[in-house]
Amino acid sequence: MKVLIVGVNSAIARLIVERLRADGDEVAGIDRRGWNKAPIEVHALDIRKRAAEDVFRKLRPDAVVHMGTVTSLVMPGEERYRINLGGTRAVFEHCRTYGVRQCIFVGRHTFYGAASDSPLFHTEDEPPMALASFPELADLVAADLYAGSALWRFPELHTTVLRLCYSLGPSGHGTLGTFLRGARIPTLLGFDPLFQFMHEADAAAAIVLALRKRPRGVFNVVGDEPIPLSVIIRETGRVTLPLPEFVYGLALGRFGLPKLPEGALQHIKYPVVADGSAFVRETAWKPRFDDAITMREYRAAFPPPKSRGRGDG
Amino acid sequence: MATGLGDNIEERISKLEIPWNRYGVDPYGASKANLRWMFGLFGLLYRHYFSVKVFGIERVPARGRAMLVGNHSGGIAIDAAMVLSACFFEMNPPRLGQSMIEKFINKIPFASLWAGRTGQFTGLPEHAVRLLEDDRLILVFPEGARGTAKLFTERHTLVDFGTGFVRLALKTRSPIIPFGFLGGGEAMPTVANAYTLGKMLGVPYLPITPYGLPLPLPASMQIRFGEPLHFTGDGTEEDEVILGYVEEVKRSIARLIQEGRTPAFSLPAGARATTNGGPSQ
Numbered sequence: 330m331k332v333l334i335v336g337v338n339s340a341i342a343r344l345i346v347e348r349l350r351a352d353g354d355e356v357a358g359i360d361r362r363g364w365n366k367a368p369i370e371v372h373a374l375d376i377r378k379r380a381a382e383d384v385f386r387k388l389r390p391d392a393v394v395h396m397g398t399v400t401s402l403v404m405p406g407e408e409r410y411r412i413n414l415g416g417t418r419a420v421f422e423h424c425r426t427y428g429v430r431q432c433i434f435v436g437r438h439t440f441y442g443a444a445s446d447s448p449l450f451h452t453e454d455e456p457p458m459a460l461a462s463f464p465e466l467a468d469l470v471a472a473d474l475y476a477g478s479a480l481w482r483f484p485e486l487h488t489t490v491l492r493l494c495y496s497l498g499p500s501g502h503g504t505l506g507t508f509l510r511g512a513r514i515p516t517l518l519g520f521d522p523l524f525q526f527m528h529e530a531d532a533a534a535a536i537v538l539a540l541r542k543r544p545r546g547v548f549n550v551v552g553d554e555p556i557p558l559s560v561i562i563r564e565t566g567r568v569t570l571p572l573p574e575f576v577y578g579l580a581l582g583r584f585g586l587p588k589l590p591e592g593a594l595q596h597i598k599y600p601v602v603a604d605g606s607a608f609v610r611e612t613a614w615k616p617r618f619d620d621a622i623t624m625r626e627y628r629a630a631f632p633p634p635k636s637r638g639r640g641d642g
Numbered sequence: 643m644a645t646g647l648g649d650n651i652e653e654r655i656s657k658l659e660i661p662w663n664r665y666g667v668d669p670y671g672a673s674k675a676n677l678r679w680m681f682g683l684f685g686l687l688y689r690h691y692f693s694v695k696v697f698g699i700e701r702v703p704a705r706g707r708a709m710l711v712g713n714h715s716g717g718i719a720i721d722a723a724m725v726l727s728a729c730f731f732e733m734n735p736p737r738l739g740q741s742m743i744e745k746f747i748n749k750i751p752f753a754s755l756w757a758g759r760t761g762q763f764t765g766l767p768e769h770a771v772r773l774l775e776d777d778r779l780i781l782v783f784p785e786g787a788r789g790t791a792k793l794f795t796e797r798h799t800l801v802d803f804g805t806g807f808v809r810l811a812l813k814t815r816s817p818i819i820p821f822g823f824l825g826g827g828e829a830m831p832t833v834a835n836a837y838t839l840g841k842m843l844g845v846p847y848l849p850i851t852p853y854g855l856p857l858p859l860p861a862s863m864q865i866r867f868g869e870p871l872h873f874t875g876d877g878t879e880e881d882e883v884i885l886g887y888v889e890e891v892k893r894s895i896a897r898l899i900q901e902g903r904t905p906a907f908s909l910p911a912g913a914r915a916t917t918n919g920g921p922s923q
Contacts, residue, residue, distance in 0.1 A: 445748040448768035449670060519751020521759070523671045554669045557759075574751070599748070600671070600758075621664060 331355045332540065333390035333429075335376050335420055336397030338364040340500035341435075344533035345394065349540075357388055360397070376416045385423040392431040392540055395420045398472055400437075401465035401590055402504060410468045417472040421479050424486055431487040433539050434476035438494045438525065438549060439466060443599040449523070450604040453492070453547045463592025477547050489539050490547040494603060497623050498529035499630035505561075506627065512634045514562045515586060516597055518571040521559045523600040527552025528618035528626070535614055544611040551605035553620040558597065564624040566633040574598075649689065649731060651681045657735040659705060670773070672738070672761035680760045681730055687720075688727035691860050692829065696916040698867035699732045707774040707816045708870070710739060710781045711807060713800055713895050714789025716826025717835070717849030719743075720858050722762075725781055725821065728865050732916050740773055741781040742766075750844055767810060774814040782807045784888070787846045791835050797827025798899055800892060808887045813877030817870040820891055822898025825863030830856065866898040 332349055334342050337358025346369055349356045356369045359381055363373030374381045376397055397420070398413045417434065424432045441451040442459020457470045479488040495505040505526055508514070527550075535550045562569050572580065574594070582588030608614050618626075655674055666674035688694055702708065715721045726739040742765030748754045763769040765782070773780050783789055784803035792799065811818050832849040840847035849856045871894065873887045
């Protein structure tokens with residue numbers, strides 16, 4: 330099978346490339362960032378540009394995996410809207426024009442949003458309810474829904490929308506891996522939401538499984554059971570730094586804390602937990618790594634930085 | 643005491659039929675460590691501070707899905723705490739009751755954390771259905787916040803019931819176990835509710851007692867469980883049918899409250915009584 334991966338230079342996409350090549354599939358990629366010494370043909374292109382269409386025309390892939398969306402944590406502002414919405418539109422239009430048989434859109438479980446009155450265990454039929462508190466999610470939510478609309482707009486294209494929970498692993502990439510990098514992890518005093526994550530190798534395995542089993546529709550993909558954020562911080566060798574919400578808001582962007590949109594605080598205040606049973610039913614998916622191994626591997630790759638004053642010097 | 647397990651909280655938690663993971667957390671986020679603390683505190687209130695009599699605890703199913711439905715009694719959630727305590731301390735094996743709590747609780751720091759870690763979730767239909775389909779025991783007060791706002795003089799009355807709980811019971815084929823709670827009004831003799839002050843503090847209201855503070859007195863209480871009610875249907879019935887079932891539940895609860903107020907009915911036929919110590923005994 331010929332597979333084209335859009336947004337191929339990410340930790341999970343690289344693992345997908347490894348797996349597909351091991352299975353004997355032909356793989357190519359597109360990524361604005363390029364990929365130095367890539368083991369496959371990678372086109373350093375913006376998916377929205379004319380040259381990207383040429384890749385579809387020449388390669389004629391059987392399947393496309395679209396992982397080229399970005400979060401507000403990586404790219405603030407208007408450009409993110411253009412990448413997420415314009416990019417997703419381009420992927421599906423090229424798929425239709427060049428006879429691609431299958432397209433997998435890789436989305437995120439944060440689609441559902443975090444709010445005080447959100448239910449635990451979101452199912453795929455739930456609308457995204459928390460956009461009011463975190464408007465920076467709107468473009469990703471819109472991209473997800475746009476991808477889902479291909480199910481009826483392009484019935485000849487086998488479309489799968491996957492909403493993956495956070496991934497964690499030795500690459501340290503991703504929202505959760507980045508959040509846990511420091512020695513002290515700031516949390517909101519009086520809140521300890523459940524977090525759902527899976528090993529990055531399992532995230533890649535789930536996407537490959539979707540390529541093989543071709544489930545049609547929208548599916549949450551999750552790993553082990555959710556656990557409290559405080560447990561994740563403890564098990565990855567970090568220390569919780571609980572801050573009152575108003576202090577946290579003021580401290581964002583200062584004292585080494587990232588500058589996050591205010592809505593992002595909702596995600597360390599309330600849980601976003603997805604029900605992954607539909608994907609399991611459809612594909613017999615079973616994660617290989619449990620949460621303990623996943624956290625241990627992250628911790629081994631990223632030991633907690635030593636606190637100031639107790640350092641080597 | 644009615645059970646052989648005694649009040650050893652650790653042992654009782656270990657007997658709960660809940661699938662704990664390696665961190666002592668269940669799939670919904672309830673944690674053994676937090677339950678230990680909660681039942682430590684509730685145990686003191688249940689066994690020593692209040693004087694609680696429990697009738698008919700054997701009517702609560704030992705396992706499997708069920709919905710405990712009762713009246714609110716008292717300006718704060720002492721009623722829920724004592725019903726959870728009765729299910730935990732009097733049943734053998736013990737059961738964890740999981741209340742469907744008011745939405746505002748999840749907005750309050752620490753209250754949100756403790757509610758989630760002790761298995762008490764916002765009263766959303768999604769939560770009720772999921773817990774019941776997972777064969778849990780849920781606790782519902784269909785009077786809602788209007789029920790806790792009852793004044794001392796209204797303590798034995800029932801305000802309007804919501805109807806959603808009956809549809810959920812039908813949809814999930816769960817029995818409803820009605821209970822009447824008495825004594826919460828005496829523990830928290832509310833003479834007025836401060837709604838504006840409450841809203842400023844992020845709660846619906848603050849109960850005002852003759853002694854000012856919204857703190858409970860060491861009163862005598864009764865929890866009277868009735869016979870399980872099984873209704874037929876799938877939850878899609880017309881409002882008239884559902885309202886009929888709601889009225890039946892309401893009548894059962896009113897009867898249980900009335901029995902509690904009438905000495906001749908202090909021990910209903912067939913019901914087992916459990917009496918706890920307290921300052922009045």
